[in-house]
Amino acid sequence: MQLVSFPTMKVVFFGSLVATLAACSSSGEKHRQAERGFEYLEATQVEPLVIPDGVTPPEQSSEFVIPTPQAKEEVLVGSAVDVRAPVQIIPLIAGSRIENTEDGLIFWFDILQAQTATETTATMMQTISDYIAYRNSSIARRDDQQAIIESNWLVDAETVEGSWWFFSSDTVMEQRQKFTYQLDVKPHGRTAGLKVSFIDGEIYRDGGDLAIDLDEFDKQRLAVVELNRLIGYISDRREELEEQLAAQREEARLAAMSEAEKEQLYDETVNLVLVNDSGAAYYKARANMEKTMKRLRLVLPLAGFTITDYIANSGSLYLTYERPPEQVLENYGLSTMEFEEKDYIFTVGSNGNVTQITLSDNEGVVLKPSEVKALYPYLAILMKMGLDTSDSLSR
Numbered sequence: 032m033q034l035v036s037f038p039t040m041k042v043v044f045f046g047s048l049v050a051t052l053a054a055c056s057s058s059g060e061k062h063r064q065a066e067r068g069f070e071y072l073e074a075t076q077v078e079p080l081v082i083p084d085g086v087t088p089p090e091q092s093s094e095f096v097i098p099t100p101q102a103k104e105e106v107l108v109g110s111a112v113d114v115r116a117p118v119q120i121i122p123l124i125a126g127s128r129i130e131n132t133e134d135g136l137i138f139w140f141d142i143l144q145a146q147t148a149t150e151t152t153a154t155m156m157q158t159i160s161d162y163i164a165y166r167n168s169s170i171a172r173r174d175d176q177q178a179i180i181e182s183n184w185l186v187d188a189e190t191v192e193g194s195w196w197f198f199s200s201d202t203v204m205e206q207r208q209k210f211t212y213q214l215d216v217k218p219h220g221r222t223a224g225l226k227v228s229f230i231d232g233e234i235y236r237d238g239g240d241l242a243i244d245l246d247e248f249d250k251q252r253l254a255v256v257e258l259n260r261l262i263g264y265i266s267d268r269r270e271e272l273e274e275q276l277a278a279q280r281e282e283a284r285l286a287a288m289s290e291a292e293k294e295q296l297y298d299e300t301v302n303l304v305l306v307n308d309s310g311a312a313y314y315k316a317r318a319n320m321e322k323t324m325k326r327l328r329l330v331l332p333l334a335g336f337t338i339t340d341y342i343a344n345s346g347s348l349y350l351t352y353e354r355p356p357e358q359v360l361e362n363y364g365l366s367t368m369e370f371e372e373k374d375y376i377f378t379v380g381s382n383g384n385v386t387q388i389t390l391s392d393n394e395g396v397v398l399k400p401s402e403v404k405a406l407y408p409y410l411a412i413l414m415k416m417g418l419d420t421s422d423s424l425s426r
Contacts, residue, residue: 069109115248118255123266130224135251137215137224138258140265144276148220152178154276155223159212162264171209178214181230185210185257205235210257227258301326303388303411305404312400314388314407316414320346320381323388327379330413333363336375346379349393363416368409371402 082088120129120138127140145151156175163170163182172181188205209231215224229250234243245253265272302317316323331338331350340349351374360366374393379386390398390406 072109113248115252117248118252118259120255121259121262123262124269127262135226135228136255136258137226138262139222139224141222142272142276143221144273144280145220146280148216148218150276150279151216151220151223152214154272155214155216155225156180158265158268158272159214159261162261165264178216180212180214182210182212184208184233202236207233207235208253208257210254212261225258225261227254227261229254229257299326300416301414303407303414305407305411307400310400311397312403313390314403314410316386316388317384318386319384320379320386323381323386324379326414327377327388330410331377333359333413334365334368334409335370339374348377348379350375350377364412365409368406370406 080088120136122129122138124140127138130137130139142151142154145154152175156173156178159180160170160173163180163185166182166185168185169183170180171183173179184207186205186207188203208229211228211230213226213228215226216222217224229245232243232245232253299322301323304315304317306313306315316326318326327348328338331348333355335355336350336352338348339351341347342349352370352372354360354370354372355365357366360368375398376391376393376395378389378391380389381387390403392398
């Protein structure tokens, strides 16, 4: 399920960029500190409660006891405390997960249609390249062996209204950034990980270059903002990517086939054989279950059978038979077909390349051999011949 479109996310991310970069370019230190001053640092500690001798002291909780810092530890109090909130990864892709490593955040997600790591790597490297082109930029460096892509300047420009807390009047803001995109793919090929690293950034206000001071925290925030934009782009294109992988795999499969194998693949007809076995009659289709069922669903309505239900576990097709119009019967050579109008059950089972079809009434009683034999020549014709279903659909 797609929660938000990529164009909508672009507006949200632009606001994050303005907030981050503008804070770094003007009074950056102020925006990293808590407001309202630090007078509390001058406060004196409350004297401990004096308990007279012989009186049991009350129970005390250590939950709010402030630990005494070690001599070598950096004391982070007051203005030394960085109050900036980190940017969160937005997991737009269902089933995704986030891994926090020493080198940064990795966004993992599944590509269900992928079959090999090589296939996934090639597809995702191209997707990242397409994303950079979508951002009207180009690739500065690409290393397919290491699965790394480095962008040139990615530019965002927009007029920021004066209601923003950074500016008193409308201002044209332009941000330029460079990033490295690292791709990681699991050996089975169905899971890909993305990590974005900040390289460089510039900010312009009304055409003037502003100095920016970025620490590691700022760079991480900007990298996550960019990762979210990439995730949004992939989320919008995920269905297309899955279809692309399936199409590439089908092309490779067909390329490896002989002409005879291709002819057999595209041949949807099925040979049907009547079998009499110890007083019972049934049909054998010289095809697998999938091909036989596909063909039955096509030809049974032509013969007058309406499929009312199908139970996959038992392979049971529930049918109602009503003789079709004479014109339809003539078109398919079925004019002489006689079959009782009532409900039937066709049970279909397969052991591989041979599929058995057993006919019974709606109570599950197997039809007499004479009834099975009476239907056979007509059903065999339909299973084997090329069909035009337009007449049957006009009923």
